[in-house]
Amino acid sequence: MREMLDSKAFNQSIIDFDGLETSTHLVPFEWEVDGQTGTIMKAFNEYWTSRQRQAHSLHEISYRACFKPQLPRFFIERLTQPGDAIYDPFMGRGTTPMEAFLLGRKPLGNDINPLSRVLLQPRLNPPTIKEIEKRLNEIDLSQAEEEYSGLLAFFHENTLREIIALKEYLLKREESGEIDNVDAWIRMVAINRLTGHSQGFFSTYTLPPNQAVSIKRQEKINAERNQVPKYREIKPRIIKKSKSLLKDWTALESSEMNLSCVLTTGDSRFVSGIEDNSAQLVVTSPPFLDVVNYQSDNWMRCWFIGIDSSNINISQLKNIGKWETTMTGVLTDLRRIVKPGGHIAFEVGEVRGGKILLEENVVRCGVMAGLEPIIIVINEQEFTKTANAWGVDNQSKGTNTNRIVVFRKN
Known part of the structure; x- marks a missing residue:
């Protein structure tokens, strides 16, 4: 079992990372927020493989614009221990809570779309x-x-x-x-x-x-x-x-995992169902700037569960100022939920052909929420067949890097 790292050791592990035989490229980023200043590193490397088949079979449900399970696993294995609670306020299909569960951690999740809970909860208690x-x-x-x-x-x-x-x-x-x-x-x-x-x-x-x-x-x-x-x-x-x-799910696994989960439905800025100081780690990816229209993508799924998708108030923010205001609100609630000494891994992708580097906006939002930014992890990979099937290429709408700002709650 991998040893849980503190912020300093985690940073060093990112800088020294050579697990896939590539060296890390570092670029300093200087930030300033309301008179506060600081410098953190952007660390570029391929930190996890793009081969989807390394993931557990229970992850294999379709959902637009979801990150691969290897992303939360990377942070869960390094920044938590078995039994710790892991939270995602934008859980989507439930990749972070599902991976937390499979790694013996307690899953906490929220999404404004009721469909998310319907997609995740059954996989945390599978029938035969x-x-x-x-x-x-x-x-x-x-x-x-x-x-x-x-x-x-x-x-x-x-x-x-x-x-x-x-x-x-x-x-x-x-x-x-x-x-x-x-x-x-x-x-x-x-x-x-x-x-x-x-x-x-x-x-x-x-x-x-x-x-x-x-x-x-x-x-x-x-x-x-x-x-x-x-x-x-x-x-x-x-x-x-x-x-x-269910092909990877075994009776041995299910008998060993008696982890209670908390899954809520609501605005990720005001999640009353998740207790203060309850999560050791957050791994999440918010809606980017108008890259994906979740409502139109999921209208038939919502119809099947008896919900009108047009009545779900999913943030589809095209204005960067409004996006920052919303994300500051989300990060403020995450500061409430994360334990002192715990971490938040906040993932954004490239948008508008890489012209907007949302990770820099996220740093400002986190500082305004009272969090300490410690590093920006940028995972670079070849673009996948799945993304190409959407009619998305590296130079147009969509993403081809994972850009994760890691914060600590002091």
């Missing part, structure tokens, strides 16, 4: 394949009340009937308080199989991968490809994806 198969056999998908003809652009009418029947079953179970970890798991997997680009999804071929385009856009895709949605039975696809997600 036998339990999933038994439950699916008990659910009648032959009758559905809701009609949504627009979705026939994505699904065969019989597939759509099954999807709506499953949606109605799950909502009734939730309303009656009967929903359990097996139902929650089935819901999470169904959300991830709704739309995509292969036979494993419920939909006909669609773009971008694993996310819902608008109905009008899908009608255009169908016309361009001369395609009509074919019937795809949803139960076997849920079972197949469940087996894939």
Whole structure:
């Protein structure tokens, strides 16, 4: 087990890092905030590998603009010990809390989108394949009340009937308080199989991968490809994806991990459900400047869980001043939540072709929140196939480096 490092030792480990046989390149950054000044290093290297397959299978659900599990693991292993609490106020699909859980730490998480909790919680208490198969056999998908003809652009009418029947079953179970970890798991997997680009999804071929385009856009895709949605039975696809997600999960693991989690839904500046001085480490990545539209990406997933995505107040800030004000508020709440001596790893990517270096703005926000910046870790990698599939290249919208400002709470 790796030894937990203090700030000084962590900084030195970043500077001396040669784990992937590359040396660290250091660039000093001088900051000034309201008369306070300081200098910290930007440390450039490839600190973790870009090979996604090194991650645990439970991470393998689709969500736009999420960082790889190797990022939180890098900081969790160096700045915490087993049993410590790890928090993410923008948890998205839940990468940080999930990795914390798998490393024997207590997961704490928040997101303003209720979808995040629905995606994460079942993976912290997975059922067995036998339990999933038994439950699916008990659910009648032959009758559905809701009609949504627009979705026939994505699904065969019989597939759509099954999807709506499953949606109605799950909502009734939730309303009656009967929903359990097996139902929650089935819901999470169904959300991830709704739309995509292969036979494993419920939909006909669609773009971008694993996310819902608008109905009008899908009608255009169908016309361009001369395609009509074919019937795809949803139960076997849920079972197949469940087996894939659970392939690395063992009974030994589950028996050893009795870690309580706290997952909340709300504004990340005012998270009342997470106690003061409770987290040893925060690893998070906030919404960048209008790089990703989470609402339009997740409209169908939200529909499936009975939520109108247009009513979720997800920050989509295009103005850097407003973004800084919001992030200062977030970091102020993180200062409340982190234990004295604990750390915050706050990740931003390149935006607007690298013309805006958000890590420098983040340093100012953290200082205004009363935190001490100690180093900026910049992980450089080759751009991935996944990002290219989004129509994103190194010179356009999107990111190709992880830029993480590390703060300490004194």
